[in-house]
Amino acid sequence: MIKKFSNKTAVVTGGTRGIGKAISLRLAQQGARVFALYGRNRKTAEEFSIQAKENNLDIVAIRGDLTKEANFKSVIDELSSKTDAIDILVHSAASGVHKESYELSERHMKWTFDINVFAIHNLIRELCIRMSPGSKIVGITSSGGTRVIPYYAAVGASKGAMESLFRHYAAELAPKGINVNMVCPGLVLTDAVDAFPDKEERLDKVLKATPSGKLCTPEDVASVVEFLCSAESAQIVGQTIVIDGGKTLSS
Numbered sequence: 001m002i003k004k005f006s007n008k009t010a011v012v013t014g015g016t017r018g019i020g021k022a023i024s025l026r027l028a029q030q031g032a033r034v035f036a037l038y039g040r041n042r043k044t045a046e047e048f049s050i051q052a053k054e055n056n057l058d059i060v061a062i063r064g065d066l067t068k069e070a071n072f073k074s075v076i077d078e079l080s081s082k083t084d085a086i087d088i089l090v091h092s093a094a095s096g097v098h099k100e101s102y103e104l105s106e107r108h109m110k111w112t113f114d115i116n117v118f119a120i121h122n123l124i125r126e127l128c129i130r131m132s133p134g135s136k137i138v139g140i141t142s143s144g145g146t147r148v149i150p151y152y153a154a155v156g157a158s159k160g161a162m163e164s165l166f167r168h169y170a171a172e173l174a175p176k177g178i179n180v181n182m183v184c185p186g187l188v189l190t191d192a193v194d195a196f197p198d199k200e201e202r203l204d205k206v207l208k209a210t211p212s213g214k215l216c217t218p219e220d221v222a223s224v225v226e227f228l229c230s231a232e233s234a235q236i237v238g239q240t241i242v243i244d245g246g247k248t249l250s251s
């Protein structure tokens with residue numbers, strides 16, 4: 001059976017953990033060769049590579065802190081040695097400091113923006129020349145890019161910046177046949193949520209305010225990314241698809 005992404009090559013940042021892992025798995029299950037980029041968690045990445053191999057999935061984990069020039073270059077060199085063409089680029093990697101706005105130093109902001117905005121900007125600049133018509137770029141944003149979430153000023157500001165950057169890339173790359181879009185999930189239970197100082201209270205609040213009564217899962221996000229990376233999404237350009245069980249519908 002011919003799979004949706006047979007003969008396609010995908011790069012997924014943050015591709016070995018959390019939402020990015022679900023995306024790597026989904027794209028590979030649909031036939032893509034996936035380069036799953038990761039930063040520090042080597043053990044998780046190695047376990048993921050073994051799991052992928054056991055399931056006959058073509059997933060290659062590549063390590064490198066995308067915010068450090070030398071590491072970024074080594075990731076690009078490794079990618080270049082393994083493939084000439086990239087058909088799909090997904091930015092799921094993110095980090096951030098969770099504090100109230102007035103507590104955020106320039107260093108905190110820089111740390112957050114370096115991975116959430118500058119890393120993907122640099123990746124798109126490097127990789128878009130290897131992307132032919134029909135290629136797709138998808139970013140994972142969050143409701144904090146447009147709304148207020150407690151302790152989320154740094155990440156929210158970086159997501160807002162990323163969204164604007166993606167809309168500009170979307171307009172500039174559409175004439176070349178490259179579609180750029182974003183997915184905005186509601187709260188997803190991954191390791192990232194453990195970093196919130198008010199985790200339990202927040203979970204409770206989110207569930208109560210979500211009409212579907214369910215949290216979004218990494219697989220829910222992977223399904224929308226799969227669609228945006230498919231040929232069927234051809235005329236969707238520069239959009240953000242919200243998947244939050246209706247949470248952001250209410251004022």
Ligand SMILES: NC(=O)c1ccc[n+]([C@@H]2O[C@H](COP(=O)([O-])OP(=O)(O)OC[C@H]3O[C@@H](n4cnc5c(N)ncnc54)[C@H](OP(=O)(O)O)[C@@H]3O)[C@@H](O)[C@H]2O)c1
Pocket residue numbers: 013014015016017018019020037038039040041042064065066067091092093094095115140141142143184185186187188189190191192193
């Ligand atoms: N979880 C949620 O509730 C939620 C909601 C809305 C949107 N999102 C967005 O969804 C995406 C994935 O979130 P998640 O919850 O799956 O996050 P996560 O579990 O914390 O995973 C983050 C990933 O980013 C990678 N990463 C972080 N800093 C990096 C760096 N400097 N260089 C290279 N890789 C780096 C990590 O790699 P290592 O672990 O190897 O360092 C890890 O794979 C993020 O963009 C997040 O903002 C999440």
